[in-house]
Amino acid sequence: xxxxxxxxxxxxxxxxxxxxxxxxxxxxxxxxxxxxxxxxxxxxxxxxxxxxxxxxxxxxxxxxxxxxxxxxxxxxxxxxxxxxxxxxxxxxxxxxxxxxxxxxxxxxxxxxxxxxxxxxxxxxxxxxxxxxxxxxxxx
Numbered sequence: 001x002x003x004x005x006x007x008x009x010x011x012x013x014x015x016x017x018x019x020x021x022x023x024x025x026x027x028x029x030x031x032x033x034x035x036x037x038x039x040x041x042x043x044x045x046x047x048x049x050x051x052x053x054x055x056x057x058x059x060x061x062x063x064x065x066x067x068x069x070x071x072x073x074x075x076x077x078x079x080x081x082x083x084x085x086x087x088x089x090x091x092x093x094x095x096x097x098x099x100x101x102x103x104x105x106x107x108x109x110x111x112x113x114x115x116x117x118x119x120x121x122x123x124x125x126x127x128x129x130x131x132x133x134x135x136x137x138x139x
Contacts, residue, residue, distance in 0.1 A: 018043070023068055031075040038071050057098045063091040 018024065018036050027035045042064040049060045070081035 023072060026072060027075060035068070035072060035075065039068055042068055055099045055102050057095050057102075059095040059098055060091050063087050 018040050019032070021039060023039055024032055024036055046061055046064050050056065067081065067084070067087055070079075073079050074081050
């Protein structure tokens with residue numbers, strides 16, 4: 001691993017786990033290192049987003065994946081990829097919509113749960129009252 005390379009002052013290893021990704025397999029030999037680094041950077045960003053998101057969504061992951069696809073295409077065809085800022089702005093807008101939708105569903109569930117709880121308590125109260133009444137009648 002990298003530690004051995006540092007001790008022996010040899011070359012640090014060029015490829016690790018990410019090298020086995022299908023993205024890398026699709027790249028031309030001369031671009032494998034470049035796309036490996038690109039993919040590693042996108043993975044880092046994805047993990048940071050996951051860490052700091054209150055509501056998990058796949059929006060950012062999908063956008064980051066599209067960026068890797070576009071970068072691969074760029075190496076093959078020269079077709080320029082979209083600007084990162086534009087892609088991320090798009091992702092933020094979409095993620096907000098998804099999060100709003102998720103929160104709405106959560107609130108609906110919570111309202112239902114509270115309603116059920118209220119009905120249960122009312123039923124218990126009514127049953128307790130019935131019991132008290134029947135006890136009083138037998139006295």
